[in-house]
Amino acid sequence: MKTRTTGTREPVRAGAAGKTIGAESGLVSSAEACTALRRELISLLGVEAVRGILSRSGHQCGSRDGHLAPVRATWPDVSMPETELAALELLAAMPKARARRLEVRSAGGETVIAGEWEGSEEAERHLREHGPGWQPACWTLEGYTAGFAAEAFGLAVECAETQCRARGDPECRFELRVVPEGPHQVRPIPAPLVPQTGRIEKCLRSINEMSCELEQVSFDAIITTDPCGVIASCSQGACNLLGLLPGEAYGKNVKVFLVGGEAEARRLMDRLRTEARLRNYLTEIITPAGARKPVSISSSAIRNQEGELVGTLAVAHDLTEVRRLEDELANKNRFMANILQDSADAIITVGPRDEITSWNRGAESIFGYAADEVMGRSVNIIIPPDLREAQELDRLRDKLGSHGVVKGYQTERITKDGRRIQVIFTRTAIRDDRGGVIGSSVVLKEVTTYKNLERMLAQAEHLATLGELSAGLAHEIKNPLAGIKGAIEVIRDSIPVSDMHREILGDVIHQVDRIDQIVRDLLNYAKPKPPSHADVYLPEVAQRIVTMLRKSSQRDAPAIRVRRLTEIPGFTADESQLEQVLLNLVLNAQNALPEGGNIDIRMSCDPARAIIRLEVEDDGPGIPQEVQKKLFQPFFTTRTDGIGLGLAICQKNVQYHGGAIEVQSRVGHGTTFTVILPMMSRL
Secondary structure, three states, X not given: OOOOOOOOOOOOEEEOOEEEEEXXXXXXXXXXXXXXXXXXXXXXXXXXXXXXXXXXXXXHHHHHHHHOOOOOOOOOOOOOOHHHXXXXXXXXXXXXXXXXXXXXXXXXXXXXXXXEEOOOHHHHHHHHHHOXXXXXXXXXXXXXXXXXXXXXXXXXXXXXXXXXXXXXXXXXXXXEEEOOOOOOOOOOOOHHHHHHHHHHHHHHHHHHHHHHHHHHHOOOEEEEEOOOOEEEEEOHHHXXXXXXXXXXXXXXXHHHOEOOHHHHHHHHHHHHHHHOEEEEEEEEEEOOOOOEEEEEEEEEEEEXXXXXXXXXXXXXXXXXXXXXXXHHHHHHHHXXXXXXXXXXXXXXXXXXXXXXXXXXXXXXXXXXXXXXXXXXXXXHHHOOHHHHHOOHHHHHHHHHHHHOEEEEEEEEEEOOOOOEEEEEEEEEXXXXXXXXXXXXXEEEEEOHHHHHHHHHHHHHHHHHHHHHHHHHHHHHHHHHHXXXXXXXXHHHHHOOOOOHHHHHHHHXXXXXXXXXXXXXXXXXXXXXXXXXXXXXXXXXXXXXHHHHHHHHOOOOOOEEEEEEOOXXXXXXXXXXXXXHHHHHXXXXXXXXXXXXXXXXXXXXEEOOOOEEEEEEEEOOOOOOHHHHOOOOOOOOOOOOOOOOOHHHHHHHHHHHOOOEEEEEEOOOOOEEEEEEEEOOOOO
């Protein structure tokens, strides 16, 4: 006959005292509720009456579990071989009154099954409640074991506890015997109490059944312990969490499962003594197989009438799946955050008062500000002063509030180093659950290069037309001018030196030369000569021009200072074109300055961006905003003796090198021209 055993640790073996089999022990019930009820019943009814009641209640529970056992067994005999002791294996697998050892022996001519309950909580609680007594106290275990055996063997079986810790014995031992009187020999209840036994037994059964039912249907782990942390009951969910078979957790201390071991178990028990309850305590448990599982534990202290801690009830929720989902969500959020953070375009979020709340790497690259430099500051730091005065931000805020989005808005912004850049952006409102605007997001792209290319393309088309016109004009003007100049020189030379008309003819020749120079400048602008590649060292070019200007300047000429802010490497460029750029900028500054002014030439190198930066600054009267917009237009000038091609030629020469030239000026605070040149020239 084959049977199933649960939690068996010792093999079946024969010894001098008989045949024995080992199994873990424990009791699954609402232990604290039974203890309290036991105390009240004994105080009201007396020991003998309560012994009968608890024995009968245990017998009913044991009979039910025995009926549900998967197999039936035959009452063993001392002469049975070891291979046929399946009956003892079945008895050792009792789910609620587990035995440590079982043996079969002969006593008085009949077969007796003797056993030992491991860690009888019933005896220990009786001992704590009532002190040591003169008789055994495991009455519920007696009835349960008898009921289970009677159902399993199909015989009338009685159980008697022969030793009990409640009366000072080292162990709680029992014997099972077959009795001939009938199948329901249970310890009698005194006659006066018989009418009340139905109600009392129903109460006991309800407590026990509710506890078992809750423990078995709950997916969470439900565990009760004694004050020392020893597990007294363990639901199926707890067995699954701990990685144990049913019954294997009984008698073990919770410290063996906690990641913090004994120290953590002691802390939890101390907190329960003082706080009485713990909610959502986060920790990890370690299964016997070594697996670590995150759990959330809620625990309550169980106290007796005197307020003493007599046990704990804990519900543990396995967070493994929650943590997996959290990690999965975190990975997705991290992936999306990396996409936004590493975008080449600027992605910025601002609060309801236009304070910057996020700033990605694209924004750092475009504007030059690190995130920690701008967080919490107003977005005004990247808006040019003239657009601030024009209240551009207020207009955008109003449009955002009414439409919820501003699409494809083209404007200018200013970088940390003062450069004005062309940008196009889309700004979208961020709303709360009620629809109120709590901020906005901005996706911004720098289009300075594209705008410059568009402008250069339009300029190239314009110059192509201008070049054709200039070539024809030069041909039509230069030849007549040469004839006019020659004729006037002949007439002038024929007039005496003292004649006033000779001086007038000299002025005419000067104006003819001026017209000829204008035609040549126009040709140079419209059809410049091809650039010449060479290695250029900018500090030497600047020093050479400054030396020349100092020699040719008058006593009250402005002071010129050349400064290298960083080490300046050599690079490839057209030296003559760069000389022309620097010379024109310095001459313009000289013409704008009053006597005793200052001109500052600064040079620096940015290896990360591979650019050379050249600045020419003066402390003159400054340039009005409306004039700044026209400075680089051909033939625009504010001087009476200029033709307005100097700055236009400077811009053209810089653009030939793939660079850019900008101006910053405030009336009364001077002017700064900034030239940006790539170290790898695109000549």
